[in-house]
Amino acid sequence: MKKCNSLQEVRDEIDVLDQQLIELISQRSHLIRQAAAFKDTIEDVKAEDRIDDVMQRARNKAISLGINPNMISDLFKVMIDEMVETEIAEFRNSGKF
Numbered sequence: 861m862k863k864c865n866s867l868q869e870v871r872d873e874i875d876v877l878d879q880q881l882i883e884l885i886s887q888r889s890h891l892i893r894q895a896a897a898f899k900d901t902i903e904d905v906k907a908e909d910r911i912d913d914v915m916q917r918a919r920n921k922a923i924s925l926g927i928n929p930n931m932i933s934d935l936f937k938v939m940i941d942e943m944v945e946t947e948i949a950e951f952r953n954s955g956k957f
Protein backbone atom coordinates (compact mmCIF):
# COMPACT_ATOMS: atom_id res chain seq x y z
CA MET A 861 0.00 0.00 0.00
CA LYS A 862 1.34 3.40 -1.02
CA LYS A 863 2.54 5.74 1.76
CA CYS A 864 0.82 9.10 1.27
CA ASN A 865 2.35 12.42 2.25
CA SER A 866 -0.80 14.55 2.64
CA LEU A 867 -4.53 14.28 3.31
CA GLN A 868 -5.16 15.33 -0.28
CA GLU A 869 -3.03 12.47 -1.53
CA VAL A 870 -4.94 10.04 0.72
CA ARG A 871 -8.24 11.36 -0.65
CA ASP A 872 -7.02 11.14 -4.23
CA GLU A 873 -6.06 7.50 -3.67
CA ILE A 874 -9.46 6.80 -2.07
CA ASP A 875 -11.24 8.43 -5.01
CA VAL A 876 -9.39 6.17 -7.45
CA LEU A 877 -10.23 3.07 -5.41
CA ASP A 878 -13.89 4.09 -5.10
CA GLN A 879 -14.15 4.34 -8.89
CA GLN A 880 -12.49 0.92 -9.26
CA LEU A 881 -14.88 -0.58 -6.70
CA ILE A 882 -17.86 0.71 -8.66
CA GLU A 883 -16.45 -0.61 -11.92
CA LEU A 884 -15.97 -4.07 -10.34
CA ILE A 885 -19.50 -4.03 -8.93
CA SER A 886 -20.78 -3.06 -12.38
CA GLN A 887 -18.93 -6.03 -13.93
CA ARG A 888 -20.41 -8.32 -11.27
CA SER A 889 -23.86 -6.96 -11.98
CA HIS A 890 -23.52 -7.67 -15.70
CA LEU A 891 -22.46 -11.25 -14.97
CA ILE A 892 -25.52 -11.72 -12.75
CA ARG A 893 -27.76 -10.81 -15.67
CA GLN A 894 -26.11 -13.59 -17.69
CA ALA A 895 -26.54 -16.15 -14.88
CA ALA A 896 -30.33 -16.15 -15.24
CA ALA A 897 -30.03 -17.63 -18.73
CA PHE A 898 -28.46 -20.80 -17.30
CA LYS A 899 -31.21 -21.44 -14.75
CA ASP A 900 -34.49 -23.31 -15.02
CA THR A 901 -36.39 -22.54 -11.81
CA ILE A 902 -36.80 -19.68 -9.34
CA GLU A 903 -34.96 -21.85 -6.74
CA ASP A 904 -32.01 -22.04 -9.15
CA VAL A 905 -32.12 -18.26 -9.45
CA LYS A 906 -32.09 -17.76 -5.67
CA ALA A 907 -29.32 -20.39 -5.17
CA GLU A 908 -29.24 -20.07 -1.37
CA ASP A 909 -26.30 -22.50 -0.98
CA ARG A 910 -24.22 -20.49 -3.43
CA ILE A 911 -24.99 -17.27 -1.54
CA ASP A 912 -23.79 -18.93 1.68
CA ASP A 913 -20.53 -19.92 -0.08
CA VAL A 914 -20.00 -16.42 -1.50
CA MET A 915 -20.63 -14.82 1.90
CA GLN A 916 -18.33 -17.23 3.72
CA ARG A 917 -15.54 -16.71 1.18
CA ALA A 918 -15.94 -12.93 1.48
CA ARG A 919 -15.75 -13.11 5.28
CA ASN A 920 -12.65 -15.32 5.14
CA LYS A 921 -10.95 -12.90 2.75
CA ALA A 922 -11.79 -9.97 5.02
CA ILE A 923 -10.31 -11.81 8.01
CA SER A 924 -7.15 -12.66 6.08
CA LEU A 925 -6.75 -8.96 5.19
CA GLY A 926 -7.38 -7.79 8.75
CA ILE A 927 -10.62 -5.92 8.06
CA ASN A 928 -13.95 -6.38 9.84
CA PRO A 929 -15.77 -9.40 8.34
CA ASN A 930 -19.12 -8.03 9.56
CA MET A 931 -18.65 -4.90 7.47
CA ILE A 932 -17.95 -7.09 4.42
CA SER A 933 -20.99 -9.28 5.21
CA ASP A 934 -23.17 -6.16 5.41
CA LEU A 935 -21.84 -4.80 2.11
CA PHE A 936 -22.21 -8.15 0.37
CA LYS A 937 -25.72 -8.63 1.73
CA VAL A 938 -26.88 -5.32 0.25
CA MET A 939 -25.11 -6.07 -3.06
CA ILE A 940 -26.33 -9.67 -3.39
CA ASP A 941 -29.92 -8.88 -2.33
CA GLU A 942 -30.08 -6.29 -5.10
CA MET A 943 -28.44 -8.61 -7.64
CA VAL A 944 -30.79 -11.49 -6.82
CA GLU A 945 -33.71 -9.13 -7.48
CA THR A 946 -32.13 -8.15 -10.80
CA GLU A 947 -31.63 -11.80 -11.70
CA ILE A 948 -35.23 -12.67 -10.80
CA ALA A 949 -36.44 -9.83 -13.04
CA GLU A 950 -34.16 -11.06 -15.84
CA PHE A 951 -35.47 -14.61 -15.35
CA ARG A 952 -39.09 -13.43 -15.50
CA ASN A 953 -38.39 -11.41 -18.63
CA SER A 954 -36.92 -14.49 -20.28
CA GLY A 955 -40.40 -16.04 -20.14
CA LYS A 956 -39.29 -19.14 -18.20
CA PHE A 957 -41.25 -18.15 -15.09
Ligand SMILES: O=C(O)C(=O)C[C@]1(C(=O)O)C=C[C@@H](O)C=C1
Pocket residue numbers: 892895896904905906907908910911914940943944947
Ligand atom coordinates in the same frame (compact mmCIF):
# COMPACT_ATOMS: atom_id res chain seq x y z
O1 LIG B 1 -24.08 -18.05 -8.53
C1 LIG B 1 -25.20 -17.80 -9.01
O2 LIG B 1 -25.99 -18.70 -9.31
C2 LIG B 1 -25.61 -16.42 -9.22
O3 LIG B 1 -26.62 -16.19 -9.82
C3 LIG B 1 -24.82 -15.32 -8.61
C4 LIG B 1 -25.36 -14.89 -7.24
C5 LIG B 1 -24.36 -13.86 -6.66
O4 LIG B 1 -24.72 -12.69 -6.52
O5 LIG B 1 -23.23 -14.26 -6.36
C6 LIG B 1 -26.68 -14.26 -7.43
C7 LIG B 1 -27.82 -14.91 -7.23
C8 LIG B 1 -27.91 -16.20 -6.54
O6 LIG B 1 -28.78 -16.05 -5.46
C9 LIG B 1 -26.59 -16.68 -6.09
C10 LIG B 1 -25.44 -16.04 -6.33
